Amino acid sequence: MADERLLHPTLSLCPVCREAIPARVIEEGGAAWMLKRCEAHGPSRVRLSPDAGWYERMRAEERVQAAPRHLRREIERGCPFDCGPCATHGQRTRLPIVTLTSACNLECPICYVHNKSEDPFLMGREELAEILRHLREEHAELELLNFTGGEPTLHPDLLGMLQMAIDAGIRRVSICTNGIRLVQDEGLLDALAAMGVRVALSLQSYEPEVDRAMQGASLLDTKQRCLELLEAKEIDTILIPVMTRGLNDHEIGRILAEGLRRPNVRHVEVHTMTFTGPGGAERDRGGRISMLEVLERIEEASGGTLRVEHFLPSPCAHPLCYQIAYLLIDPEGGAPIPFLDFITPAEMREVMSEHLYLEPSPRLEGLLREAIDRLWAEGGQERTLSLLEGLLRRMFPRRPLERQASLAIAEQAVKAVYVHSHMDEETFDVERLAQCCDCDVYEDGRHVPVCANNVLYRDKEARFMEKPRSWSEGRRGARQLPILTSSQLEMRSPRLPGGTEPLGEEPA
Amino acid sequence: MKPPADLEGSRALVTGGSRGLGLELCRALGRAGARVAFTWAHEPSDAKAARASLEAEGIEALDFQGSVSDSGHVREVVAALEAAWGGVDLLVNNAGLTQVLPISLIDEADWDEVMDTNAKGAFLFSRAVLRGMIRRRAGRILNIGNFSSERLVEAPVHYAASKSALRGLTEALAREVGRYGITVNLLAPGLLEEGLGAMLPQHRIDEYLEQCPLRRLGALPELTRIALFLLSADAAFVTGAKIAVDGGV
Numbered sequence: 001m002a003d004e005r006l007l008h009p010t011l012s013l014c015p016v017c018r019e020a021i022p023a024r025v026i027e028e029g030g031a032a033w034m035l036k037r038c039e040a041h042g043p044s045r046v047r048l049s050p051d052a053g054w055y056e057r058m059r060a061e062e063r064v065q066a067a068p069r070h071l072r073r074e075i076e077r078g079c080p081f082d083c084g085p086c087a088t089h090g091q092r093t094r095l096p097i098v099t100l101t102s103a104c105n106l107e108c109p110i111c112y113v114h115n116k117s118e119d120p121f122l123m124g125r126e127e128l129a130e131i132l133r134h135l136r137e138e139h140a141e142l143e144l145l146n147f148t149g150g151e152p153t154l155h156p157d158l159l160g161m162l163q164m165a166i167d168a169g170i171r172r173v174s175i176c177t178n179g180i181r182l183v184q185d186e187g188l189l190d191a192l193a194a195m196g197v198r199v200a201l202s203l204q205s206y207e208p209e210v211d212r213a214m215q216g217a218s219l220l221d222t223k224q225r226c227l228e229l230l231e232a233k234e235i236d237t238i239l240i241p242v243m244t245r246g247l248n249d250h251e252i253g254r255i256l257a258e259g260l261r262r263p264n265v266r267h268v269e270v271h272t273m274t275f276t277g278p279g280g281a282e283r284d285r286g287g288r289i290s291m292l293e294v295l296e297r298i299e300e301a302s303g304g305t306l307r308v309e310h311f312l313p314s315p316c317a318h319p320l321c322y323q324i325a326y327l328l329i330d331p332e333g334g335a336p337i338p339f340l341d342f343i344t345p346a347e348m349r350e351v352m353s354e355h356l357y358l359e360p361s362p363r364l365e366g367l368l369r370e371a372i373d374r375l376w377a378e379g380g381q382e383r384t385l386s387l388l389e390g391l392l393r394r395m396f397p398r399r400p401l402e403r404q405a406s407l408a409i410a411e412q413a414v415k416a417v418y419v420h421s422h423m424d425e426e427t428f429d430v431e432r433l434a435q436c437c438d439c440d441v442y443e444d445g446r447h448v449p450v451c452a453n454n455v456l457y458r459d460k461e462a463r464f465m466e467k468p469r470s471w472s473e474g475r476r477g478a479r480q481l482p483i484l485t486s487s488q489l490e491m492r493s494p495r496l497p498g499g500t501e502p503l504g505e506e507p508a
Numbered sequence: 509m510k511p512p513a514d515l516e517g518s519r520a521l522v523t524g525g526s527r528g529l530g531l532e533l534c535r536a537l538g539r540a541g542a543r544v545a546f547t548w549a550h551e552p553s554d555a556k557a558a559r560a561s562l563e564a565e566g567i568e569a570l571d572f573q574g575s576v577s578d579s580g581h582v583r584e585v586v587a588a589l590e591a592a593w594g595g596v597d598l599l600v601n602n603a604g605l606t607q608v609l610p611i612s613l614i615d616e617a618d619w620d621e622v623m624d625t626n627a628k629g630a631f632l633f634s635r636a637v638l639r640g641m642i643r644r645r646a647g648r649i650l651n652i653g654n655f656s657s658e659r660l661v662e663a664p665v666h667y668a669a670s671k672s673a674l675r676g677l678t679e680a681l682a683r684e685v686g687r688y689g690i691t692v693n694l695l696a697p698g699l700l701e702e703g704l705g706a707m708l709p710q711h712r713i714d715e716y717l718e719q720c721p722l723r724r725l726g727a728l729p730e731l732t733r734i735a736l737f738l739l740s741a742d743a744a745f746v747t748g749a750k751i752a753v754d755g756g757v
Binding site: 360361362365369372373375376377385388389392393395396398399400401402403406407 | 550551608609613703704706707708709710711715
């Protein structure tokens with residue numbers, strides 16, 4: 001086509017049969033689109049970004065090369081069918097995820113993972129012990145572990161499992177939750193507070209209709225009560241809204257404000273709606289919103305305080321998967337100051353390369369000191385300098401604080417906004433998958449990238465499905481990356497109107 | 509280690525004695541049989557707790573609130589001890605403060621406060637007790653410095669400058685009052701498990717340990733034992749010295 005430009009070839013999935021098929025990402029009308037055709041189910045296309053230039057710039061961002069220490073699977077069928085990881089995987093697991101149970105007390109229409117609440121799977125201690133043993137083999141230092149479900153608070157031995165992770169030396173243990181059980185059981189909250197467990201609370205909306213449309217229940221009061229309790233008990237909290245175009249994308253400003261206002265909220269992690277799993281796959285694709293559009297909504301909602309260029313992709317993942325902005329918080333309630341206003345992008349990339357979540361480190365301390373010197377020498381940012389000075393004086397007062405107390409002050413002075421874009425059958429790109437650092441971890445030592453798990457692997461497991469699906473015997477993926485030859489670049493797909501092409505055939 | 513016997517009945521004043529090294533020095537001196545007084549500046553609760561912990565060991569300490577950089581306070585303390593005890597035999601200039609600030613953020617008031625407390629305070633108290641010490645032709649002054657005064661570590665500039673000033677003060681004063689049999693020494697601790705060592709980020713501790721041949725932080729008793737030695741008759745021929753107790757950094 002005259003007005004289309006190939007950005008890159010890749011391998012994706014047929015949205016219907018989920019066989020691996022070649023795909024092209026092209027620029028058309030200024031936007032980035034993924035085009036592909038399944039021999040059995042016809043062509044499909046999906047818009048990945050409204051701005052192909054931004055997409056290209058992000059994709060070109062440098063990432064940390066950190067191959068997994070142990071390969072758990074041979075390359076047999078090719079990416080994405082050999083997850084474990086196999087030798088094509090280019091990133092180690094930064095955020096291991098343990099699914100404690102398949103049981104859930106909600107049936108969210110937006111849910112993108114398969115769950116089974118009748119005769120649910122409940123992980124046992126022996127299984128978790130094996131997972132922790134494998135994690136220790138894989139990592140010199142265990143930073144993060146996230147427990148999820150289903151709804152992990154429904155696990156009868158939740159606290160025991162959390163304690164095992166803490167005892168294994170994991171520094172930040174977190175649980176993803178809808179908050180219902182936490183509101184019903186303050187004793188559980190007290191226990192989480194005592195253990196120092198971080199709570200990742202889903203928070204979609206402040207509007208009853210939107211709330212019901214996204215979660216299938218009226219949870220506004222529950223969420224607010226949960227937020228109040230988490231703050232009262234000083235539990236580190238992450239807010240996780242799933243942005244859906246036309247539903248809650250206009251509420252992003254309010255959700256961010258909630259996160260900035262509450263001192264116990266460490267960061268807000270915005271997920272883009274993904275159309276997979278039991279709920280998501282059936283939803284109207286009109287709700288799809290790209291990562292860049294979420295960033296633009298944030299810029300608009302924050303009145304320009306937090307702009308698109310204040311975000312950087314995480315060097316620990318594929319740059320189209322995580323965008324992160326760090327903010328210096330004003331304890332007097334003034335507008336936060338993005339780190340990129342006083343630290344250069346190159347410097348930020350350097351410290352962000354160390355961890356998925358920013359951690360105190362000699363390099364970070366050095367950068368902040370250099371930033372202070374620079375601000376002082378060059379002038380013009382008195383408020384930033386004053387906030388940094390105030391932070392130092394609070395951390396190191398006349399009567400010295402213990403190290404942990406100083407660190408707690410530093411943590412409260414910095415918040416992050418993450419935008420995390422998962423993939424579904426339509427947006428699936430093995431290039432991104434091969435750089436994934438968020439993996440579901442298993443008893444046998446396997447690590448499966450969450451997007452591969454949600455789209456391909458989880459529904460094959462009896463623990464999550466009443467009727468597990470089976471793999472196609474003929475599946476063939478990419479045996480190495482980059483995955484397409486120059487002759488394949490000649491592939492062309494027909495131009496199709498609209499955001500997403502309706503598929504020509506019904507699922508087989 | 510048995511405390512030096514000659515400290516029994518001696519009259520000791522420790523500045524900044526309500527917590528940390530200062531409190532441990534009061535305790536060590538009290539255990540050695542000295543009469544003990546200490547000053548404190550800011551936290552009544554610390555002073556109360558210090559008194560209680562000393563009393564629990566049968567050590568009756570006098571205490572005085574005030575800033576070591578306030579000459580009026582200094583005069584009052586020394587006059588009160590002259591009245592109560594008839595003089596001061598041992599002075600430990602321990603009171604000190606620091607701030608973790610780069611030079612860009614140290615303003616004039618910060619500089620003055622740190623220098624006033626760490627350097628001027630030692631000058632004022634030394635001068636105040638010296639009148640009696642010179643009359644009696646005896647006395648021990650021990651200044652508490654810090655390894656940051658000259659070792660190659662990063663330290664806030666006003667703090668390092670103040671501790672270097674203490675070294676100069678120690679050497680010059682030792683030369684000046686040696687003729688009266690008065691000794692003046694400087695004890696320069698490295699990082700201890702308590703105090704700064706409990707407050708610095710772990711990577712700073714690791715950095716210290718890498719440079720420290722003994723590969724560990726110090727403990728308070730390791731300081732107080734050497735302090736007692738320098739205050740005792742056993743150290744009568746030691747003056748103008750800087751004793752580093754820092755693991756060899």
